[in-house]
Amino acid sequence: MISPLPALVVVDVQRAFDEWEAAGKRRNNPDAVARIADLLAAFRKRGAPIFHIRHEGTKPNSTFLPQNSGYTVKGEAREAPGEAVIVKRVNSAFIGTDLETRLRAGNITTLVTAAPSPIIASRRRRGWPAISVSTRASCAMRPGPSTGSDQMATSIRLKRFMR
Numbered sequence: 001m002i003s004p005l006p007a008l009v010v011v012d013v014q015r016a017f018d019e020w021e022a023a024g025k026r027r028n029n030p031d032a033v034a035r036i037a038d039l040l041a042a043f044r045k046r047g048a049p050i051f052h053i054r055h056e057g058t059k060p061n062s063t064f065l066p067q068n069s070g071y072t073v074k075g076e077a078r079e080a081p082g083e084a085v086i087v088k089r090v091n092s093a094f095i096g097t098d099l100e101t102r103l104r105a106g107n108i109t110t111l112v113t114a115a116p117s118p119i120i121a122s123r124r125r126r127g128w129p130a131i132s133v134s135t136r137a138s139c140a141m142r143p144g145p146s147t148g149s150d151q152m153a154t155s156i157r158l159k160r161f162m163r
Contacts, residue, residue, distance in 0.1 A: 005048040007108045008039055011093060011115035012055045013077035016063040016070030032116040037076040039114050044080060049106055052079045053086050053093040 013036055043050050054073065055064045063070030079085050086097050093099045103111070 001107060003049065003106055003108045005046060006110035006112045007049040007051060007103065007106070008043040009051045009053060009093065009099075009111050009113045010036060010040065010077055011053040011113060013052075013074050013116055014054065014064065014070060015072045015074060016055075016068075017116045018074075019063055019070050029116070033074055033076050036114045036116075039112070040077065043112075049108060050079070050083045051086060051093075051099065051102070052077070052083060053088055053099070056087050056089050058089050 013033060040050065052073070054071070056066060056071065057064030057068075062068070065071060073079075084102060086093060086099050086102075088095070088097050090096060
């Protein structure tokens with residue numbers, strides 16, 4: 001049976017982004033983590049599947065190395081008991097992980113992705129319809145190739161889901 005609910009995939013909500021900002025790198029979405037926390041609350045309220053993706057750096061100077069403070073997940077986006085945590089070591093959560101296997105096993109057909117970076121959130125893979133949530137205050141949707149009316153309909157459906 002196909003899952004009637006979309007799955008939320010929360011990607012790379014780690015302290016490294018705060019460290020980069022503190023070092024002077026500009027951030028275009030300072031409310032991202034608060035919006036992700038709102039999404040987590042809505043998905044948890046409905047019992048929808050949630051997957052947390054963590055990036056683990058592989059280069060010696062990476063802020064995402066497990067022993068570095070940047071690897072730590074931000075408190076607002078920490079997983080709840082029973083929620084899946086998947087560690088990735090490349091830019092895609094589908095490469096070198098069991099994310100695809102878990103999604104297929106759960107008969108999940110739609111993904112909602114949320115990340116502190118719009119570039120990370122917009123990645124689509126393996127044929128799943130993916131709704132990348134803008135983590136700006138408006139919470140507008142940006143699904144993959146679509147028309148403006150598709151985008152508006154998706155936005156309205158997800159806003160209703162979050163109520």
